[in-house]
Amino acid sequence: MVNKYSVVIDADIARSSGIAEHPVSSGSRALLESVSNSGHKAAICPTLMSxxxxxxxxxxxxxxxxxxxxxxxxxxxxxxxTTDLIKNHLENAKYISIASKDAHLIDAAMISDKIIASNDDTARGVFCELSECYRGIRTIKWFNAITDREFVSNFLSSDCFVPEKYYVVPTKV
Structure with a gap:
């Protein structure tokens, strides 16, 4: 039996999930369909709903x-x-701005099933850097609907093993 998860789905996926066959549209649409077809839930906080x-x-x-x-x-x-963690642990003003815009995704993931679907790899990278100081977010899985399309679909339908590269962890040099 496959576990059922609550997935935090960023608004960038909602925006790009049109009916076109462009990879961005079709990947975003496929992610939404995978969530519903596999019986998972969407986790939505007030900021994300807005x-x-x-x-x-x-x-x-x-x-x-x-x-x-x-x-x-x-x-x-x-x-x-997460906003306080960003202010206390990030120094680069650009990174602070990027992370602050999506802090609600991390907050929502931490109280749901620790899964984020977002096409924003820049934000993911900043949160990976933040995870060096705050280990609590290292348990969050972050999937990109375009580049991780096949894997996330397999994960949502079969609850397969998730390699470390999908987690919000510091990047290895």
Whole structure:
């Protein structure tokens, strides 16, 4: 039996999940379909819901409405702890700005099943750097709907082993 997860899905996936066959659109759409078809839930905090409402495609709007109707959305209210970690442990102003914009994803993942789906590899890289100082986020899996398309689909349908490269961990040089 496959475990059922609550996945934090960034608004960039909602925005790009159109009906085009472009790799970005089709990858984002495939991720949303994998979540619902495998019986998983979406974990959404108020900040993320606001972003979804502002940026979602028509496909994402219908997908979210369907997920809500099927009671496959976990509405969560995480504490905002990542913002303080960013301010206390990052020095580069550009990194602080990047991480602050997506801190709610980390907060939401920490109180759900520690899975983020986002196409923002820059933010992932900054959080990987932050994980050197704050080990608590190293348990979060971060999937890119485009570059990790096949793997994330396999993971969501079969609960397979997840290699370290998908976790928010410091990059090895």
């Amino acid at each position: 972003e979804w409402k502002m940026h979602r495609s028509l496909f994402a709007r219908k997908w979210l409405a369907s997920m809500i109707a099927k009671k496959q959305v976990n509405f969560i209210k995480p504490q905002s702890t």
